[in-house]
Amino acid sequence: MNLWLVLIISGLTTFATRLSFILLYGKIKFPHWLEHSLRYVPPAVLSAILFPELLLHSGQLDLSLGNVRLIAGLLAILVAWRTRNVLLTIAVGMVALWIFSAIL
Amino acid sequence: MKSRRLEVLLSGIQAEVPLAIAVIPFGMIYGALALNAGMPAPVAQAMSSIVFAGSAQFITTQLVREQVPGLVIIMTIAVVNLRHALYSASLAPYLEKVSAAWKVLLAYLLTDEAYAVTITHYRQSDQSTSLRHWFLLGAGLTLWASWQASTALGLFLGAVVPEAWSLDFTLALTFIALLIPMLKDRPGLTAALAAGITAILVYSLPLKLGILLAALVGILTGTGLAILQEKPQ
Numbered sequence: 001m002n003l004w005l006v007l008i009i010s011g012l013t014t015f016a017t018r019l020s021f022i023l024l025y026g027k028i029k030f031p032h033w034l035e036h037s038l039r040y041v042p043p044a045v046l047s048a049i050l051f052p053e054l055l056l057h058s059g060q061l062d063l064s065l066g067n068v069r070l071i072a073g074l075l076a077i078l079v080a081w082r083t084r085n086v087l088l089t090i091a092v093g094m095v096a097l098w099i100f101s102a103i104l
Numbered sequence: 105m106k107s108r109r110l111e112v113l114l115s116g117i118q119a120e121v122p123l124a125i126a127v128i129p130f131g132m133i134y135g136a137l138a139l140n141a142g143m144p145a146p147v148a149q150a151m152s153s154i155v156f157a158g159s160a161q162f163i164t165t166q167l168v169r170e171q172v173p174g175l176v177i178i179m180t181i182a183v184v185n186l187r188h189a190l191y192s193a194s195l196a197p198y199l200e201k202v203s204a205a206w207k208v209l210l211a212y213l214l215t216d217e218a219y220a221v222t223i224t225h226y227r228q229s230d231q232s233t234s235l236r237h238w239f240l241l242g243a244g245l246t247l248w249a250s251w252q253a254s255t256a257l258g259l260f261l262g263a264v265v266p267e268a269w270s271l272d273f274t275l276a277l278t279f280i281a282l283l284i285p286m287l288k289d290r291p292g293l294t295a296a297l298a299a300g301i302t303a304i305l306v307y308s309l310p311l312k313l314g315i316l317l318a319a320l321v322g323i324l325t326g327t328g329l330a331i332l333q334e335k336p337q
Contacts, residue, residue, distance in 0.1 A: 003147050006174040010164075010181040011154035018188045019211035023204070025196035035193070037327040042187040043292050044299035044322025046283040048315050049163065049184075051300030052307050053276040061304065069273060076277050080284035087126055093277040097270055 068104055072096035112235045116242025119225060123217040124250035127158065130278065131251050133271050134161050135258020141169035145259045152255040156215065156248065160184045162275050163315070172312055183316050191219040195240070198226045202237045210237060213244025215251075216282070291333065295326025 021030075054073040055061060065071065076093030083089070131152070138148035143165065151161055160181045167177045191214055199207060222240045229236070265271060287293045299322025306314040 002174070003143065003168070004150075006177050007147065007151050007154050009178050010160070011156075013178070013182045014155050014157055014160070014185045014188065015212055017182075017185050018192055018214040019207065020189050021193035021196040022199050022207050022211055022214075025193075025200055030193075033327060033331060036330050037323050038186075038190040038193060040292060040295035040323045040326030040330070041190060041319075043283060043286045043296040044326065045184050045187060045315075045319045046159075046279045046286075047296040047300035047322060048303040048318035049159070050276055050279045050283065051303045051318075052314075053279075055304055056307060059307065069276070072273070073276060073280060076280045077284060080281050084285050086278070086281040089281040090274055090277040093280070094270075094274065097273055101270070 066104055068097055068100040071100050109235055109238050112233070112238040113242040116222070116225075116239035116244075117246045118242075119221040119239075120218065120243035120246040123221065124246045127217060127247065127250055128254040128257075129271075129274060130158055130162075131254025132258035132261065133274055134158065134165065135255045135260075136262035136265050137162065137165040137272060138168075139259060139262040141165040143168055148259055149252075149255055152251055153248075155181065155185075156212070156251065157181075157185050157188075158216070158251070159275075159279070167312055170312065176313065180312065180316055183319050187216075188214060191216075191223075194223055195219065195226070199237060199240075201234065206237055210240050210244065213240065213248060215244070215247055217247050218244040291326045291330040294329050295322040298322045298325035 050073075054070045055063070055067075057067055057069075063070070072093050075096045076089050079085070079092045080089040134152070135148060138151070138161075139145065143151075151164065155161060155164075163180060163184060164177060167180060192211065195214070199210065202210075218240060221243050225239055226236060283296065287296060299318045302321040303314055303318035306317050308314075309317065
């Protein structure tokens with residue numbers, strides 16, 4: 001499929017998603033389970049992308065110390081958990097990746 | 105009245121500036137990754153204004169690189185961006201009174217970063233203001249400008265950033281920074297773990313369909329647990 005067509009359709013679905021509740025508020029009563037399920041979209045989507053990034057190495061599960069992305073990622077998780085600071089999390093994670101790549 | 109509008113608009117801009125600066129590296133990395141994946145520069149730049157959603161754009165570069173069919177790209181972007189429905193629902197009560205044209209404009213600008221500062225502002229300012237849509241406009245436009253400019257810069261500099269810098273890892277780190285604060289209750293944590301473990305198990309599925317499947321498993325698990333917890337014992 002043409003990339004431009006992909007862009008336009010994706011732009012429309014994204015826009016429709018963003019407009020949905022803002023436009024329909026007060027006009028439609030949404031079912032209870034839908035409200036619930038929306039709350040779990042962000043953690044589910046983020047984890048579905050994140051886990052393979054950290055745990056797989058060329059498509060294989062790699063839990064060894066040699067997996068520098070996993071080690072740097074775990075350090076970043078610790079920083080994110082303690083500080084809730086986005087920029088600090090990224091900075092620590094990147095520096096950790098560079099250092100571990102150099103020494104391991 | 106006019107100066108009040110400007111005041112609210114400026115406070116939206118001011119609140120967004122730190123995040124607008126924070127997305128500059130991502131916009132640049134996205135531009136560089138897009139070129140690297142074989143996306144033509146005009147397409148990559150247009151995506152920043154047509155789709156205007158960082159994480160979906162990052163994933164698209166991966167999918168384009170692996171020559172995944174367009175329909176799968178469209179479905180993946182739709183699922184990844186489903187979280188914006190949550191933002192839409194959360195802001196809807198505050199924007200009930202504005203005109204349809206305003207709703208359309210503000211929905212276009214409703215990114216993770218604009219939502220984050222706006223909902224904080226709306227929850228803190230208890231005075232009922234009829235001008236608060238100007239705040240979201242200021243925040244949204246600020247992020248928009250930063251995203252377009254940094255994408256362009258990334259496309260321009262893309263070729264000169266050495267791969268050894270592993271800048272693509274900033275995507276994973278950003279997701280960590282966004283994800284960890286969300287894991288406050290058991291259903292949220294369960295949704296994240298279920299999605300993550302599924303993603304590993306089904307990683308070898310063709311067309312990167314594993315992301316879609318894993319996200320759906322996570323959402324269903326979290327929702328199921330939340331509904332079970334709600335039931336009186």
